[in-house]
Amino acid sequence: MAAAKSAPLDAGLRLRLFRMMLRIREFEDRVAESYLRGLTAGSMFHLSVGEEGVGAGAGCAMKDGDVFTTHHRGHGIFLARGADPGRMFAEVFGRREGYCAGKGGSMHIADAKLGHMGANAIVGANIPISLGGGFSMKYLKTGGTSVAFFGDGALNQGVLYESMNMAALWKLPVVFLVVNNQYGMGTRIDRASACLRFVERAESFGVRGAEVDGMDVEAVFRAAGELYEHGRAGNGPAFLIANCYRYYGHGRKDPSPYRDKAEEAEWKKKDPVELQKVRLVADGVLDEKGAQAAAQEAVDEMEAAVRWAAAASMPEPGDLWTGVYAEPETR
Amino acid sequence: MATMMYRDALRAALHEEMSRDPRVFVVGEEVGRYGGAYAVTRGLFDEFGAERLVDAPISEASTVGLGVGAAITGLRPVVELMYVDFVGLAMDQIANQMAKVRYMTGGQVTVPMVLRTQGGTGRSAGAQHSQSLESWLAHVPGLRVVMPATPADAKGLLKTAIRSDDPVVFIEHKALYAMKGEVPDGEHLVPFGQAATVRPGKDLTIITYSRMVHYALEAAQKLAGEGIDAEVIDLRTLNPLDMDAMLASVRRTRRALVLNEAHRTAGFCSELAARITEELFDVLQAPVSRVAAKDVPVPATLLEKLSIPGPDDICAEARALVQRRRK
Numbered sequence: 001m002a003a004a005k006s007a008p009l010d011a012g013l014r015l016r017l018f019r020m021m022l023r024i025r026e027f028e029d030r031v032a033e034s035y036l037r038g039l040t041a042g043s044m045f046h047l048s049v050g051e052e053g054v055g056a057g058a059g060c061a062m063k064d065g066d067v068f069t070t071h072h073r074g075h076g077i078f079l080a081r082g083a084d085p086g087r088m089f090a091e092v093f094g095r096r097e098g099y100c101a102g103k104g105g106s107m108h109i110a111d112a113k114l115g116h117m118g119a120n121a122i123v124g125a126n127i128p129i130s131l132g133g134g135f136s137m138k139y140l141k142t143g144g145t146s147v148a149f150f151g152d153g154a155l156n157q158g159v160l161y162e163s164m165n166m167a168a169l170w171k172l173p174v175v176f177l178v179v180n181n182q183y184g185m186g187t188r189i190d191r192a193s194a195c196l197r198f199v200e201r202a203e204s205f206g207v208r209g210a211e212v213d214g215m216d217v218e219a220v221f222r223a224a225g226e227l228y229e230h231g232r233a234g235n236g237p238a239f240l241i242a243n244c245y246r247y248y249g250h251g252r253k254d255p256s257p258y259r260d261k262a263e264e265a266e267w268k269k270k271d272p273v274e275l276q277k278v279r280l281v282a283d284g285v286l287d288e289k290g291a292q293a294a295a296q297e298a299v300d301e302m303e304a305a306v307r308w309a310a311a312a313s314m315p316e317p318g319d320l321w322t323g324v325y326a327e328p329e330t331r
Numbered sequence: 332m333a334t335m336m337y338r339d340a341l342r343a344a345l346h347e348e349m350s351r352d353p354r355v356f357v358v359g360e361e362v363g364r365y366g367g368a369y370a371v372t373r374g375l376f377d378e379f380g381a382e383r384l385v386d387a388p389i390s391e392a393s394t395v396g397l398g399v400g401a402a403i404t405g406l407r408p409v410v411e412l413m414y415v416d417f418v419g420l421a422m423d424q425i426a427n428q429m430a431k432v433r434y435m436t437g438g439q440v441t442v443p444m445v446l447r448t449q450g451g452t453g454r455s456a457g458a459q460h461s462q463s464l465e466s467w468l469a470h471v472p473g474l475r476v477v478m479p480a481t482p483a484d485a486k487g488l489l490k491t492a493i494r495s496d497d498p499v500v501f502i503e504h505k506a507l508y509a510m511k512g513e514v515p516d517g518e519h520l521v522p523f524g525q526a527a528t529v530r531p532g533k534d535l536t537i538i539t540y541s542r543m544v545h546y547a548l549e550a551a552q553k554l555a556g557e558g559i560d561a562e563v564i565d566l567r568t569l570n571p572l573d574m575d576a577m578l579a580s581v582r583r584t585r586r587a588l589v590l591n592e593a594h595r596t597a598g599f600c601s602e603l604a605a606r607i608t609e610e611l612f613d614v615l616q617a618p619v620s621r622v623a624a625k626d627v628p629v630p631a632t633l634l635e636k637l638s639i640p641g642p643d644d645i646c647a648e649a650r651a652l653v654q655r656r657r658k
Contacts, residue, residue, distance in 0.1 A: 067404055101437030112439040117403050118432050125423055128393040129432075132400020132408075139356070139382070139406060146400075162390035166397065169388065323438030324472055326496035 009218055011285045017217045018276045020060060021052035022298040024076040025273060027085055030302045031092055035252060039310055041094025043252050045106035048076040050247035053272030054179045056080045057220025061228060065144035067115040067133040069126035071151050072107040074119045081114050085302060089309035097312040101319065124150055124157030131163040134174035145173040145231035153184025155198060164237065168206035173231030176239040177224065181246035186258040202239030214244030215270040332515060338508040340482035341371045344489035349379055352407060355493055358385040358394060359411030368413045369449060369508050391417050395424035395446065399432065402444035407493060415450035415502055416462050429498045430473030442498045451542055451592055452635050453506030458628035463593035468500045469569045475499040475523060476569040480544035482512035484567055487521030504542040524571030532562035534653050535586035538577055538603055540566040543590050550645035559653055569599055578610055585616045586652050592639050595623035617655035622648050
């Protein structure tokens with residue numbers, strides 16, 4: 001891919017990507033722990049541990065003015081785009097101070113001010129909404145790009161192909177970004193798709209396609225950044241499939257009996273956080289002590305965020321009725 | 332006042348709103364060069380061009396989703412779904428996205444979009460092109476549901492819908508497109524949630540909407556010849572619902588007949604019957620009477636008419652209703 005030829009990323013950015021992955025992992029682990037402490041509103045949350053390279057890389061490559069939607073496993077992407085973890089925890093805990101006033105929950109955390117158009121819990125349903133975001137950007141000539149993040153499970157949803165066709169037909173700045181963690185719930189990608197040449201699928205629609213190692217945060221940052229720019233420059237839609245792995249089960253109660261333990265171990269050898277650490281240490285950007293300090297920083301930040309969110313207020317019964325409509329009943 | 336057809340009144344509303352607000356655009360199958368399957372958008376393409384009259388491929392789900400995304404990011408889309416019968420193809424985008432995005436984000440985003448579609452019988456178009464599916468949509472919190480019966484309301488309600496910050500499902504009736512009526516000149520806006528009493532009466536209240544308003548008026552005229560004085564209320568919008576107008580009338584007449592072109596089972600008039608009964612059980616002289624389509628798929632040919640309520644069915648039900656009295 002052309003990205004590999006680009007100049008090396010600057011040290012500050014490489015460190016930032018590393019720290020972001022630490023924050024994402026710590027955030028996700030704290031969500032799981034908070035459930036055990038009885039803090040979460042329900043048990044319906046989906047963690048992106050193992051996918052931090054994609055969340056941090058593709059999230060940090062976005063710019064102000066870009067818009068995006070995520071799937072139900074989108075905590076990491078949202079954090080990387082600049083979300084406040086305290087308000088994220090507050091949403092997971094169902095508190096008023098949460099991003100969605102406690103009405104969205106884990107699967108719908110979003111902040112419109114950060115360009116987040118909504119996190120979706122219907123597989124693939126966010127894709128046409130991002131198509132609409134791209135339509136607006138072209139119509140209003142904002143110069144931004146619109147990114148739809150979804151899992152490999154959405155690769156066989158019809159709306160993806162409807163939307164790719166329309167984005168190509170109208171040359172809209174839309175990036176279809178697949179967080180391919182290999183499993184749609186419990187079904188491995190090769191048990192759901194007869195043909196795994198997904199980039200070719202995209203290209204057959206006239207959409208520029210690329211594939212990237214999702215365990216390599218720098219590669220993701222470059223590949224995503226290049227495709228976002230492709231859209232911003234008015235060249236139409238693009239498709240990126242980032243291959244990574246979901247370390248935990250689909251949900252909290254899923255021990256993944258359908259997965260081979262050796263397969264899990266193989267992927268964990270390519271751990272995105274560890275890979276970036278080793279790389280930064282080798283390049284002299286970071287030493288072991290610095291790496292430990294960065295990890296501790298993430299722990300401290302997320303601990304404080306959990307504390308803040310746990311002290312946030314519960315919704316009032318009257319909140320039930322607010323936010324359904326923008327305009328009050330006329331009578 | 333100008334006399335115009337229902338479809339021309341709709342086009343006038345689109346034209347005025349598109350001229351007033353550059354953020355308004357129309358997207359859907361055949362809305363541009365073709366001019367709309369029912370000619371509502373005819374001529375607009377020449378004036379506003381392909382950028383604002385966007386011919387969509389036959390991809391209903393993504394077209395509605397595009398509207399949702401465009402609405403969230405600053406535009407005011409009018410998405411046309413050629414037949415309400417196609418709503419199933421786009422139902423996730425309508426019921427899970429368009430309706431809920433605002434609430435799920437804690438009120439952060441608004442979805443100022445209109446989903447224009449049309450339904451009902453009248454063309455012998457068969458079971459997949461003749462349905463009245465408004466109760467599917469009215470069931471979902473977050474959606475406004477609008478069903479105009481006259482050219483004046485078609486124009487005034489569509490303009491209000493386009494200016495609304497809420498997602499609106501705007502259901503026209505295919506048998507009304509050529510209907511003529513007076514439309515007020517100048518800026519004509521009809522607010523949501525205000526029913527119209529289209530015929531005053533004292534013996535019973537007929538509550539309905541869309542094309543059935545005209546059947547109800549026809550029936551009321553016939554009944555008047557028999558000494559039965561029926562009041563007819565056109566709801567105009569199902570959400571918001573003008574409960575006050577409905578209840579005030581029934582409180583007076585003490586008899587209610589609810590009428591819709593949709594199937595009887597779980598049709599919108601069942602909701603109306605429940606609400607009236609909950610509020611006015613003690614004043615009703617008789618149970619609320621439902622007049623609706625038979626619970627069969629809408630057939631083509633001559634059978635179509637038999638499947639839906641006609642003025643004679645309304646009259647028969649009304650006669651029976653006025654004879655009943657609480658013991």
